[in-house]
Amino acid sequence: MLKRRSFLKLGGMALGQAAGGSLPLLSQAMAGATAVPEAPADFTLRIAPVTVELDRGHIVSTVGYNGSAPGPVLRMKEGKPVTVDVVNATDTPEFVHWHGMLIPPEVDGTEEEGSPFVPARGRRRFQLTPGPAGSRWYHSHAMAMDDLHRGAYTGQFGFVYVDGIGDPGHYDQELFLAVRDWEPFFTGTMDDDDDYSHDGPLLEKPETLNTAPNGLEVGSMTYSINDKALGSGDPIRVRAGQRLLVHFLNASAIENRRIALAGHKLKVIAMDGNPVPNPQLVDSIFLGAGERIDAEIEMNNPGIWILGSTEKTLRDAGLGAVVEYAGQHQQPKWVDLPHLPWDYTIFGNPSAKSLEPQQTIELVFEKVPSGAGKFNMWLVNGKPYPHQNELTLQKGVRYRLVMRNRTDDAHPMHMHRHLWEVKSVNDKPTAGLIKDTVVVPYFGRAVVEFTADQPGLTLFHCHIQQHMDYGFKALFRYA
Ligand SMILES: [Cu+2]
Secondary structure, three states, X not given: OOOOOOOOOOOOOOOOOOOHHHOOOOOOOXXXXXXXXXXXXXXXXXXXXXXXXXXXXXXXXXXEEOOEOOOOOEEEEOOOOEEEEEEEOOOOOEOEEEEOOOOOHHHHOOOOOOOOOEOOOOEEEEEEOOOOOEEEEEEEOOOOOOOOOOHHHOOOEEEEEEEOOOOOOOOOEEEXXXXXXXXXXXXXXXXXXHHHOOOOOOOOOOOOOOOOOOOEEEEOOEEEEOOEOOOOOOOEXXXXXXXXXXXXXXXXXXXXXXXXXXXXOEEEEEEOOEEEEXXXXXXXXXEOOOOEEEEEEEOOOOOEEEEEEOOHHHHHOOOEEEEEEOOOOOOOEOOOOOOOXXXXXXXXXXXXXXXXXXXXXXXXXXXXXXXXXXXXXXXEOOEOOOXXXXXXXXXXXXXXXXXXXXXXOOEEEEEOOOOEEEEEEOOEEEEEEEEOEEEEOOOOEEEEEEEOOOOOOEEEEEOOHHHHHOOOEEEEEEO
């Protein structure tokens, strides 16, 4: 087992208290704000301090959208342009990123791509054409560095569901469930689910490992699904015979997670919002930070069950929700599952016809351990961000990306404004599986392909905030 380490909160390094309460309110002058457009926007997101009552007596102060965390589920229509006003009531500039959408860099919401920021105490109107259809999400793309009250560590996240023209199917209930952690702190040890990311072979394990002492990482001991810890708030109420459509999102800034619903199987029908070629019934799902899975669940086992992390320590720390059949009154039940590796390739169709790649880009990931008390540095092709002109795309060309992970963490790699076709994981081939975020197993390899059809700067990065902030990103340019 590579990593099954216990929690260790470093004395003096814990930064669990949230900063939200110290932020000044909007009543002050809106200096530097852009003019307020006349016509009302289709959507307004107001970034401001919020409190989240995870459990009775356990209130987290953070920053969220429209008074809550997660923010509202935004429903948009594929291809129908929308205006979004972002009002920033905090004292730091913000970026709202639309994860999984095929939109230009001007509205994508990252500093690296040159998207305009939303000024502190200011507002900005964005216009975008939502698409493709499916489960997307929006979240802060601000750098956090050593500030655990910034960027994706805050409550600035929410679902955006893009409705397509196709038949949405017939479901008795549709649920949006975001997996989250709160009150992050710096730690020298991490408890993560990365050993689910594969069962070998370790194709990219270097012959000699860098044995320098590891630096500080970010951990949590406080979890929820949406804004409630397991056992708090209302249960998910169902009836025998119902069919549920559940949109799962891992909105964590720090960890990949494994989730199950005790007593039930989940039929995975879409990944990152895109229908999979080969829907499969599974006992549990693995979600890298930033990933989404849509699952159908047949409510065919009356009782009261726990939906949550497959790890007891995480369920005990809040990562779950109770699913209650009508007329049942027993204690919520959990059933342990065999520890099986996650395998994307079973959801693809290896004989699906794919476009032939014309060029291959190799991407090698490495970690430079910093030693105790400092932050590790992350390298893409031998250097941390920024890269100069080595990652240049030609419009219309089909590319193959070979991601070689020479580190002992599984990294959820995300490319903005493009969709990938997963072609292999650790040399196991697949095809037709379309994603925007792919977990590259520790010491493993993933191959994806895409067509360069979205001109403009394109950010590529690990979706773990600390990794991204300390070098693990690169910018693709179009020639
Ligand atoms: Cu990473």
